[in-house]
Amino acid sequence: MxxxxxxxxxxxxxxxxxxxxxxxxxxxxxxxxxxxxxxxxxxxxxxxxxxxxxxxxxxxxxxxxxxxxxxxxxxxxxxxxxxxxxxxxxxxxxxxxxxxxxxxxxxxxxxxxxxxxxxxxxxxxxxxxxxxxxxxxxxxxxxxxxxxxxxxxxxxxxxxxxxxxxxxVDIENIQEKMNEDIEAEHKNIFATEEPVIITAGRLVEQKDQQTLLRAFAKVNQQLKSRLLILGEGPLLESLQQQAEDLNVKERVYFIGFQDNPYRYFQRADLFVLSSKHEGFSHVIAEALASGTLVVSTDCHSGPAEVLNEGEFGTLCEVGNETQMASQIVEVLTLSDQQRVDSVQKGYKRAHDFxxxxxxxxxxxxxxxxxxxx
Missing domain, CATH: 3.40.50.2000 (Glycogen Phosphorylase B;)
Incomplete structure (x- = not known):
């Protein structure tokens, strides 16, 4: 043939x-x-x-x-x-x-x-x-x-x-890559008892990292944490300035594009997607496959489908930093057993893709x- x-x-x-x-x-x-x-x-x-x-x-x-x-x-x-x-x-x-x-x-x-x-x-x-x-x-x-x-x-x-x-979603590849060591200069980000929040995506208007930064500033009024931003794009300088204006500059880390983001996902406590629109949101499924909990905007069209209307992660309104902050705090303060159960559910969901x-x-x-x- x-x-x-x-x-x-x-x-x-x-x-x-x-x-x-x-x-x-x-x-x-x-x-x-x-x-x-x-x-x-x-x-x-x-x-x-x-x-x-x-x-x-x-x-x-x-x-x-x-x-x-x-x-x-x-x-x-x-x-x-x-x-x-x-x-x-x-x-x-x-x-x-x-x-x-x-x-x-x-x-x-x-x-x-x-x-x-x-x-x-x-x-x-x-x-x-x-x-x-x-x-x-x-x-x-x-x-x-x-x-x-x-x-x-x-x-x-x-x-x-x-x-x-x-x-x-190439789950076997993710499983292999997420156990690789992270760059030496980034290890200090995780060398803390404070929870680490992570996001990944182009630094562009669609991804709306501006709302995430505002939410993160609110989170730190209740729970001291760190934010790791993976990605490159034209908004880098303005986002860095926004972090400074919000007085969270020392807690926000911009480390650029990473060809192996899974090693960072796996070490983080929570993945957050703040997009205004997505097609499917491949990165959410990859975060679940990495064993990372997810908070995402309920934007058109993919996140609600990937998370099955909130069954496998938390959904919040697009552009609503107050609601996003509240949901971030809620996830970060789950009990150990609740976290284990949620991670297992998310990992199982990733296998659907x-x-x-x-x-x-x-x-x-x-x-x-x-x-x-």
Missing amino acids: KKVNVLFFIYELGAGGAARTLLNIINHLDRTRFNPILVTLNFDGAYEQDLASDVKMIKLNTQRLRKAVFPLAKVIRKENIDLVFSTQFPDLNVIAILGNFFSFTRAKSIVREADHFGGGFRTNAKLLITGLFYKYARQVISLSEGVKENLVRRYKVKADNIKVIHNP KAEHIVQQYEQTFMDALGSG
Whole structure:
């Protein structure tokens, strides 16, 4: 039986949930049936070192997405691609569809929507146009029910054309990496009886670390603790200034992007997500797999699904630092037995997203796309 050549297209294999998702799919794909080929723009991504050694990786000779159409089409022809799979954000999916169209081959397109996109009139109008392009994809994949609802409402994609497949979590890899030693300069953060709160994500408006800092300042009025922030982004200096203005500068640690965040998750007492919107919130599932308790905003679309409406973690209102602070204190003051029980429940929940199981759903979707004409 001829192997199916699957081209995976992403902006770069850099930091972020979409990149980790793609990495998990590619690395766990059944090699007896599929031959994965990764294509990115001309960037060096942080997760490239984790890509399986048998995967062919091609970088297009451009760093501008709109100039990627014809180089991508050329790769599709040259590599005899059967399926073009794209993910990360709508513009990239459109480029993938166009690249496939101009390849003049019989390759099928599959697009995956990775977040709950939307906004003002111009943004929503653009999403409607994106929806027209999505009609040329053989399959649209949503990573959560909330994102699916958004695709139907804003993109006008028919619900029957959307399949929900949650993010795959590589639990074995997390278990292995979380036991690695942390950097020497960070050990002092955990060398304390004070609880350590951790968060991870790009330092951008979407992640709303501003609300987390305000909540953390309130927490310290009741319970002295520390906050560890993993991630890079344009808001670093303003967040550092905010921490100083809130008089918690000495208790907040900005340590940048970490290619192995799990060793930090495992040592922390609580993971907090303060986002304004998410697609699935891969990082919450990873925190649960690391044995870390979770407090998250109940934002569109993923956290409530991952935590099953609060069964496996605590949900609070977006932007409400008072409620977030109260829930942080509540979790940090659980009894030892309550904490053990909650950690075990969360770890069990993480197994619902185990990579091997989720990737099988992707494999079946790939075969269905090829077998439908």
